[in-house]
Every structure is written in structure tokens, then in C-alpha cells.
Amino acid sequence: MKTNVSDPQAQLEIISQTIAKAKENLSEHSFAFIFWGWLVSLTALLTYALVVYSSLGNLSYLAWPINTLMGFAAMIIYYRKKEKKKKHQTHVEYFLSKLWIVIGCVLLFFSLTFPFVKFNPWFFFPIIVGIGTAVSGAVLKFNPLVLGGFVLLSFPLYSVLVSKEALLVLYAGVIIVSYLIPGYLLKNHQS
Amino acid sequence: MNPLDPLLTTPLRLGAMSLLIKLKAASFVYLKEELNATQGNLSVQLYKLKDARYINIEKRFEGSHPLTEIKITTKGIRAFEEHVKNLKDYLHLT
Numbered sequence: 492m493k494t495n496v497s498d499p500q501a502q503l504e505i506i507s508q509t510i511a512k513a514k515e516n517l518s519e520h521s522f523a524f525i526f527w528g529w530l531v532s533l534t535a536l537l538t539y540a541l542v543v544y545s546s547l548g549n550l551s552y553l554a555w556p557i558n559t560l561m562g563f564a565a566m567i568i569y570y571r572k573k574e575k576k577k578k579h580q581t582h583v584e585y586f587l588s589k590l591w592i593v594i595g596c597v598l599l600f601f602s603l604t605f606p607f608v609k610f611n612p613w614f615f616f617p618i619i620v621g622i623g624t625a626v627s628g629a630v631l632k633f634n635p636l637v638l639g640g641f642v643l644l645s646f647p648l649y650s651v652l653v654s655k656e657a658l659l660v661l662y663a664g665v666i667i668v669s670y671l672i673p674g675y676l677l678k679n680h681q682s
Numbered sequence: 683m684n685p686l687d688p689l690l691t692t693p694l695r696l697g698a699m700s701l702l703i704k705l706k707a708a709s710f711v712y713l714k715e716e717l718n719a720t721q722g723n724l725s726v727q728l729y730k731l732k733d734a735r736y737i738n739i740e741k742r743f744e745g746s747h748p749l750t751e752i753k754i755t756t757k758g759i760r761a762f763e764e765h766v767k768n769l770k771d772y773l774h775l776t
Contacts, residue, residue, distance in 0.1 A: 499768075
């Protein structure tokens with residue numbers, strides 16, 4: 492490598508070539524959406540099966556805090572391992588990690604207090620998760636995630652059209668549309 | 683026309699700054715691999731940028747492994763942006 496480059500054109504080429512190397516790898520962001528997509532949609536279907544076909548009654552809803560806790564534990568282990576191998580962090584990665592840590596703490600807190608505190612989870616959870624998903628999509632400039640975020644954000648509006656039990660099946664479908672499909676599209680995205 | 687910043691006319695330093703401007707933080711190993719540089723040369727060039735307060739170099743342990751983490755400073759961002767602007771001025775791109 493030359494010790495000095497006085498040609499401005501050559502310098503601009505070095506800058507553009509090097510900046511291209513630090514481009515955001517979108518597929519790296521897919522894991523969380525795929526993981527939570529499967530976990531939440533299967534939890535919703537499991538809860539539906541327990542509510543409809545078992546005698547557990549309201550205890551069926553305990554599947555949510557249990558699975559959420561297991562999900563958080565798995566995420567912490569996954570990202571700790573990933574962090575150790577990681578050699579750099581982009582501004583987008585930093586912002587998204589902080590965003591989801593805050594959202595995760597809010598969701599975890601309300602998941603654990605849900606059996607004891609009266610609030611409508613079908614209003615609260617989709618909106619919080621929808622904000623995170625839409626913002627993530629906007630920051631990553633990935634429209635399927637933005638769309639998924641808005642499908643979640645508007646859940647309280649169209650969910651009034653179905654029965655209490657059917658809400659679980661509807662939510663599973665919404666998570667497939669807003670998490671799983673964008674997650675897999677993100678995984679296969681060529682940057 | 684403003685003169686070009688002599689600290690940023692060396693390819694390795696310019697390359698390092700171009701990577702760091704896009705990143706929150708980078709390890710020494712990452713810069714070495716991406717810039718295809720030798721450890722000694724990269725180290726010398728990075729310390730010149732550090733002396734000019736364009737970057738921060740932090741050494742710490744990640745578990746039992748030593749880690750050198752490099753971040754661009756506000757002064758470094760300003761210098762880099764000014765440098766790019768000057769380059770474009772030279773080429774009449776602005």
C-alpha cells in the first residue's frame with residue numbers, strides 16, 4: 492500500500508470502497524424475528540388448544556409468561572455468544588439492541604405481572620411489539636418489517652371482530668405475517 | 683480551496699477512518715482484516731489518529747481474551763467530513 496495518496500479521486504475511491512465493506516448485513520438481524528415468530532405463534536396456538544380442549548381454564552394462559560421467560564433466557568444466551576465472536580458493531584445494531592432491550596424489559600415485566608394486574612394484553616402487547624417492529628423495519632430500510640409492524644399496531648382495531656378464543660388463532664396468524672415471513676425474507680436478503 | 687488534511691491522505695489511515703465512520707465500534711482485528719494491513723503498520727497509523735484525537739483506543743479483557751476496541755471521536759467525524767468535502771471541492775463535485 493502506498494504511503495500517501497495526493498490524488499483526490501483516488502482518495503474518494505478508497506473511501507467509497509472501504510465504506511462498502513462496513514455495509515449493514517441485513518440477514519444478521521433475522522434471527523430474533525424468526526425465533527420470536529415461531530415461539531409466539533406456537534404459544535398462541537398452544538394456549539388456544541389448552542383453552543378449548545383442556546379443563547385448565549384461565550391457567551392455560553400461563554403458557555405466555557413461561558414461554559416468554561424461556562425465550563428471553565434463550566435470547567440472552569444467543570446474543571452473549573454472538574457478542575464474543577463479534578469484531579465490530581454498526582450504529583444500526585447498537586440502536587436496535589438498545590431499542591429491543593427496553594421493549595423486552597417492558598414486555599417481560601408485563602408478562603410476569605399479567606396474571607395479577609388487570610389490563611388488556613390484546614391491546615398492550617401488539618402495540619409495544621408493533622412499534623419495535625415498525626421502527627426496526629424503518630431503520631433497516633426493510634419494508635416487509637415496517638408492514639409487519641403496522642399489522643401488529645392495528646391489531647387492537649380488527650381483533651374486536653373475533654371471539655376471545657379466536658383471538659389466539661388470529662394473533663398466531665398476525666405473528667406469522669409480521670415476524671416469520673419478514674424474518675425469513677430478511678434472512679435471505681442479499682445486501 | 684482548503685488544504686487536504688495530511689493525516690487523512692495516507693490510504694491506511696483514510697481507510698480506517700472510512701470504516702470507523704460507519705461503525706459504533708470496531709476491534710483492532712476487524713480493522714486489520716478489512717484493511718488488509720499488517721499489525722505493526724496499522725498500530726502505528728492508528729496511534730497517529732489517536733494522537734490527533736480523531737479516534738479513541740480502548741484496551742480491555744473480554745473474558746480471558748484481550749480486546750482492543752476503536753471508536754471514532756466527534757473531532758474525527760468532523761475532520762473526516764471536512765476532508766470529504768475538500769476532496770469534492772478539488773474535483774469540483776460540489
